[in-house]
Amino acid sequence: MxxxxxxxxxxxxxxxxxxxxxxxxxxxxxxxxxxxxxxxxxxxxxxxxxxxxxxxxxxxxxxxxxxxxxxxxxxxxERHTDGTPLSRNHRRIVYERAKDLRSTHPFGTELDLYSPRYEGFKHSIYPANEVSGDLRVQVGGADCKQPYSASIYNISAMSFGAISRNAVLAMSRGAAEGGFYHNTGEGGLSDYHLQGGGDLVWQIGTGYFGCRTSEGRFDSESFRDKAAREQVKMIELKLSQGAKPGHGGVLPAGKNSPEIARVRQLEPHKAVISPPGHREFNDAEGLLRFIAKLRGLSDGKPVGFKLCIGRKKEFIELCQVMQSTGIKPDFITVDGAEGGTGAAPLEYSDSVGMPLQPALRFVDETLREQGLREEIRVIASGKIVTAAQLIKMLSLGADLCNAARAFMLAVGCIQAQRCDTNRCPTGVATQDPQLVKGLVVEDKYIRVANFHRNTVESVRGLLAACGVTRLEDLTPDLFMHACDWPETGRNTKPTGTDLSR
Ligand SMILES: Cc1cc2nc3c(=O)[nH]c(=O)nc-3n(C[C@H](O)[C@H](O)[C@H](O)COP(=O)(O)O)c2cc1C
Structure with a gap:
């Protein structure tokens, strides 16, 4: 252009x-x-x-x-509350926090507080003066030799390939500046992730990109070498992703440049569709033994898996096998069906998988019932953009949260929704060198760090307003739901009112 x-x-x-x-x-x-x-x-x-x-x-x-x-x-x-997947108000708050500008809202809420779907925080008559601690959470169970202290808010998986080299660099440098992690996505560990200097979670998908044999199987030696890097703090095995559960990763041919093909150990200029499932295991015990293998090969770094919940029975069975084998992941990332993607068939995005809130409640409760919750951290992702959404997920059972599209906005994305065409106008989700040049890393990395810092600060403020001084004190009853309110004629409530809550 x-x-x-x-x-x-x-x-x-x-x-x-x-x-x-x-x-x-x-x-x-x-x-x-x-x-x-x-x-x-x-x-x-x-x-x-x-x-x-x-x-x-x-x-x-x-x-x-x-x-x-x-x-x-x-x-x-578009009105302020319109716009999908992310509303104009939510996009605006990211831009303002990223640029360190005013992030206040004039003239009152634009939401319908009498909608039966409304829910809000129960603030306290006695707000806390300050929230203790650094809002970080230790990840690593009994079998982990190198536990990692993670921020409560981090950059979710996005591959170099789905996003550009400059976007990866800006995110990784921003993560280094702000002291949080950046998930590589399934497209492998690239030089740009390393150059940025941020803490990394290395994600391994069904294509085993960056640690694969020429036949596309998992390659232990190659994995061991890369996992040993100081910057790699944790390993995440991707089972599924909310925007396309049961469908492998998709890299359109136009985005498969020679450089990306080298990182992934593939042929360039061809569309890459990863298999829907893993070839290294096909049942619960196989999955857990593979996790134990990855933990051994990485010299005891925290290893976990990411999934979108589908059949509840399978997850319950997986927890039972954790009990019987004694092999537990260090963390489980729960991705809601509302999650984003660079490219996916519409049927999968619209019609497959459980949304984040019920999924999070289910995973948290199942782990508690099985006596596994103490050792396993739960990470949530799926449209977590504001401090209120972050606290809500922490209250519903998450220990920490990830966001992908919010950090894309922080580096300049305008939700043009062209990620699958290689024509992203902001240089974020494209491999076209002319467009990528527009995204200036020096300017954008600081926005990544600003957005993170301002969001976490806002978490502190909201917690204090609710009189909560420690993350451990967050519980689901911090929320009031319209359906729990006394009958006023407009909202409906299922059964009796509990005024004590
Ligand atoms: C451009 C893009 C690329 C993504 N690539 C991956 C990926 O490689 N692996 C993965 O597990 N999830 C991937 N995701 C999903 C995100 O990591 C995240 O789970 C999901 O978008 C929910 O977070 P969000 O609502 O904050 O975007 C991608 C999302 C986007 C928008």
């Missing part, structure tokens, strides 16, 4: 200059084109706004619709 802009401007300048000798009106047109060219060149050189860097003049249209005309925006395009 940048070179097209320069070539078009040059052509117009030459044509108008020549035409100016025939009629003086063309000189006016020439001055307009020169002015726009100067603005465009300025935008190409600035580093703060990716859209304007990539689309030097027409990029202003986005800002026009967003800021110049709130009425058009409000009535004809």
């Amino acid at each position: 940048r070179s097209l802009f320069l070539k078009t401007s040059l052509l117009l300048v030459v044509l108008l200059a020549v035409a100016g000798f025939f009629h003086h009106y063309f000189w006016y047109a020439l001055s307009v084109v020169l002015l726009l060219t100067a603005i465009g060149i300025y935008n190409m050189l600035q580093t703060r706004h990716t859209i304007l860097r990539n689309f030097p003049v027409i990029g202003y249209f986005r800002y026009f619709f967003e800021f110049i005309s709130p009425e058009i925006q409000q009535y004809f395009i």
